[in-house]
Amino acid sequence: MEKKVAIIYFSATGNTEAMAEAVAxxxxxxxxxxxxxxxxxxxxxxxxxxxxxxxxxxxxxGIEIIEEEQMRPFCEKLKPYLKGKIMGIFGSCGWSRGAWxxxxxxxxxxxxxxxxxxxxxxxxxxxxxxxxNCENLGNMVVSAAISHE
Ligand SMILES: Cc1cc2nc3c(=O)[nH]c(=O)nc-3n(C[C@H](O)[C@H](O)[C@H](O)COP(=O)(O)O)c2cc1C
Numbered sequence: 415m416e417k418k419v420a421i422i423y424f425s426a427t428g429n430t431e432a433m434a435e436a437v438a439x440x441x442x443x444x445x446x447x448x449x450x451x452x453x454x455x456x457x458x459x460x461x462x463x464x465x466x467x468x469x470x471x472x473x474x475x476g477i478e479i480i481e482e483e484q485m486r487p488f489c490e491k492l493k494p495y496l497k498g499k500i501m502g503i504f505g506s507c508g509w510s511r512g513a514w515x516x517x518x519x520x521x522x523x524x525x526x527x528x529x530x531x532x533x534x535x536x537x538x539x540x541x542x543x544x545x546x547n548c549e550n551l552g553n554m555v556v557s558a559a560i561s562h563e
Contacts, residue, residue, distance in 0.1 A: 417556055421449065421450045422451055422452075422453050422468070423452060424452065424454075424481045425473060429473060429506035429536065430504070433504050433540050434548075435450070436552070440554075441552035441553065443549075444555075453472075458495075461492060462491075462496070467499070467501075468499055469555055470489070470502075470504075470522075471505050472505045472514075473506045474514045478513040493522075496527040497526030499528065500529075500530060502533075502552070503522070506539070507537065508537070508538070509537075518533075519532075519533050530555055531551050531555060534548055
């Protein structure tokens with residue numbers, strides 16, 4: 415069966431966007447049919463209904479939070495669909511140790527999402543190692559089996 419994968423991101427200056435592109439490479443290598451899009455371009459109801467694999471990227475904002483104008487409302491609308499979804503998250507930051515990704519992870523996990531791999535963080539524009547980490551994230555998430563219990 416075709417694996418439909420949504421890779422949705424918020425990126426102000428292109429850093430998380432570059433991570434999303436690397437995640438997409440890994441997801442495609444694992445056999446995924448990938449939608450790669452900025453969060454402003456997609457409807458959370460469509461993503462929630464039509465995709466079993468959802469990878470979200472967002473840079474660190476405010477004081478260690480996800481971006482609030484676009485990604486926050488998108489996530490709130492997506493949450494009712496998350497039970498049993500296979501997910502991964504990633505994002506770029508300036509100096510954080512990952513607090514915004516950890517709280518985001520907990521929130522999505524609490525909403526019912528399953529995470530085959532931990533969040534992936536990069537500082538600024540992802541270097542070669544950062545891009546490999548993203549590719550591995552895409553690959554691991556899309557390689558995970560869906561449980562239809
Ligand atoms: C308003 C604002 C708030 C930010 N807050 C944080 C923060 O809390 N922690 C952090 O590590 N970086 C923070 N940053 C830095 C960005 O996360 C960083 O520049 C990131 O690489 C931007 O990625 P993007 O181009 O994908 O949006 C902030 C930047 C701005 C402009």
